[in-house]
Amino acid sequence: MSAILPPEDRVWWKQPLDRVEGTWVVIALIWCLIMFFMMPYWHVFGKQNLANEAYRTTPEVYMKKAQDMVDKFTVRTETDQKIPVVAPPAGSDVYLVARLWSWWPILELEAGKSYRIHLMSMDWLHGFSLQPENINIQVHPGYDHVLTVQPTRAGTYSIICNEYCGINHHTMSSKLYVK
Amino acid sequence: MAVNRMFRTCPSTGLLFHEPAEKLMKAHAVAAVVSLLVGGILALGVTLTRWQAVHLLSPDWFYLFLTAHGVDMLVLWIIFFEIAILYFASSTLLRCRLATPGLAWVGFWLMILGAIMNNYAIFSGTSSVMFTSYAPMGAHPAFYLGLILFAVGALIGCFVFLGTLVVAKAERTYNGSIPLVTFGAVTACIIAVFTIASGAIILIPTFLWSVGLVEHIDSLMYRTVWWGFGHSSQQINVAAHVSVWYAIAAIVFGAKPMSEKVSRGAFLLYILFLQLASAHHLLADPGLTSNWKIFNTSYAMYLAVLASMVHGLTVPGAIEVAQREKGYNRGLFEWLRKAPWGNPVFAGMFISLIGFGFLGGISGVMMGTEQLNLIIHNTIYVPGHFHATVVVGTTLAFMSLTYFLIPVLFRRKMLFPKLAQWQPYLFGLGMSAFALFMMGAGTLGVPRRHWDISFAGNAMPYEFPGAAWLMMALTALAGLAAVVGGAIYLLITVGSVFFAPRVDVPDFKHVRAAEGIAPAPAPVAAAIAAHHPNVGMAGFVAPGTLVLAMVFLISFILYYFVNWKYLSTVWPLS
Ligand code: HEM
Ligand SMILES: [Cu+2]
């Protein structure tokens, strides 16, 4: 008779569908299908997708690539810790190192050009969070994740960490310049 | 060993309680409420710290509190309560003795032991790793071992539940099929077994790693399997609180499901289509292909979403039909206006339904879309979303059920009935606002699990816009309202259960049931076609609910596409 008692009709599965329910199930299903097709649609026609290009590697190998880039393209250093500011050429591979508790080095990019930005952690999980653009990507140790990024507007951006990475998680922030 | 076959009949509801089952339900409910109390105190500390103007705790205490809040709320409070629900939905609703009460007690004590062990590890300060404990960040071995013991205890509870179904069938304590609410509990239980298996697959190696027996835990593997556990357990919660919605609709209104077929079919979708829904936690992770992400979020999630959308209609629809049959048949919404808004059992359930659908549901589907995830991943939008699902949805539904259980299960008068009337509004609306403001802050990029968004003393601070600060302050204020609502709930439940006068029934007695107790066979339903004969409008039995559902759909569509629009303005990525 009610939801806390066994169904009244022993053959409840033959009970006809109510019109309200029938209508809603059809509408809801169509909406779910639309939402499904939006994802492949955006891969074809949208501009913000992850290519999911990633390579397994080790911190040593990754760090060496980052160091080579820094050696070649550093334009100045900033802060007391003399963090290098790197201005790599458009289209090149740009290595950003995430580690407890800093991003290294500082990047300086050009608006309208695209770059292959690599993200990897040297230790625990970190979260790449570009503000105020609000692009957020998980950073793993051992996975070199490549994003092809095209900054649109000039300005000074921040990269903060938004994956909890221990006691100084909230101090992990850096800059990104777009000229 | 002699089987205890003593039952008691609840004089006001006619429900039949098996003695050992009753004791077990009480024990689990009390353990749940104690966890909620601890988790609530922690919530207060966390909330007052994220309110930058107050910034109560130091970073080490903040991260410790946050870890404990996650575990004590999401794991302990919810799962203790769910085991009580499983016993209620099997033993009580099927009028059957609980299978192996002794084993059920073993399960209970394992859960208690695990809970204490895990909390000990957290409060000793060695395990501030958040409840997700993402490797390679390591916690104290007792942290993992506690969770494992807790999970084993819960698994035992699941098997006792399934065993009880078998006993009920064998002893013929009911006729025909199990009730819909029990069916929902079966759904929750099956998902729970799968979930705990995933939990074991990831937590056991991690435990071994923490004591040095395993060399390496891959971070991506960890997240993939962990969320097989973490997300599916949310599906348990959904199945459980949807069952509670149906139960409350039946208890308060005598509502019957609009059609058993649709409601049961929707529960079935939960079982069939959630397994890889963990994928939507990995949308911003490297090393997985888009095909994998799209396939696993959509086949697994959108059909589960469909199921929730169906329940979201059929629960109020059933209430509407019951109300219309009672004579509240005028216009679109007389049934809703004349609903017992002063009864906390109903008010809480209805706020839970609306809040879960509008806030939790819509935001969850938005976040679970592969590309849209980029603009909210790990921001405070995420806790905003799940406080709408697991707090407004699950927790509030459980609270409402408690108001029913105090007289029926605990046989106590409810203290402070006037306060109880307000509690669902204060807690439900406070929490809804809390969730909304968090989502607002998340849209502005505020990170979750973050001690200081002012980046004080940092060489390269980021200055969040004023609106983000405002959102965080409003979040805290709404959170405080919800904390007060939670405290009132605790006051009422603890006060009533331990200090209120007993509900005395003159001719009360325990009855002995030889072979279970079968109700008289239900009359053969002659009126399959003449279902709900003359209620409703324009050929729809529940037109008001359909209108509400359309409002929901339109909000959903608008919000969904607004976010695509927003995504289209961020830097091109490929
Ligand atoms: C009045 C009640 C509550 C308040 C004010 C509250 C407040 C908060 C706050 C401020 C956070 C921190 C967000 C962050 O910094 O990332 C949080 C996290 C969380 N809350 Fe609550 N909460 C409440 C109730 C609950 C309940 C009932 C549950 C579960 C059933 C719950 C589950 C969680 C979880 C799982 C987290 C995430 C912890 C993490 O990120 O590891 N909360 N809560
Ligand atoms: Cu970090």
Ligand SMILES: [Cu+2]
């Ligand atoms: Cu971090």
